[in-house]
Amino acid sequence: MDITVEELKERMDNNEALYIIDVREENEYEEFNIGAQLIPLGELPERLDEIKADKDAEIIVHCRSGARSGRAQQYLSSEGYGNVRNLVGGMLAWQAAGY
Template identity: 45%
Template sequence: MKDITAQELKARLSQESQIQLVDVREPQEFEICNLGGELIPMGELPKQASRIRRDVPVVVICHHGFRSAQAINFLTQRLGYDNLLNLKGGIHAWASEVDPDMAVY
């Protein structure tokens, strides 16, 4: 599984490169803080995987990086995705390293 750090993601987003963000947290977590992108809670992945692109890099996001890793394993092993990156440390790392004004929980 490939990781991307918060700093690397910030650089990619600032370059406006083609990238999709998929957040696998729950809606109430997403409301507290998010980077935008597609909210597809972990339990909805089997039904909503078609929303995840295969033609651009996709960064999968959760709170600390564990659920997103599980999501990537599922999508890779069951559905053959090969373009997924795990946000190392999750949204918490983004708040700590990139955006200290972001709400945390």
């Protein structure tokens, strides 16, 4: 299941406790980020132990456009995480929305 930038922004504004993973590279993260935990897609398999969420908890993944986070969503689902949501359009959509 996916999540829109509008829904994520609204939930952040409501101070919901969200678990968000940014799967972009470090230089992209340093350029612009929304405060998510940085685990680049290529490092995800060996860094699963850094995910501080239960396997049934909601995890939101994002990247620049939604492609890498889509792959991260598939990977995490294959590892037993049952509620992984991909941010549609990624940071490009986030910035295009003016957030």
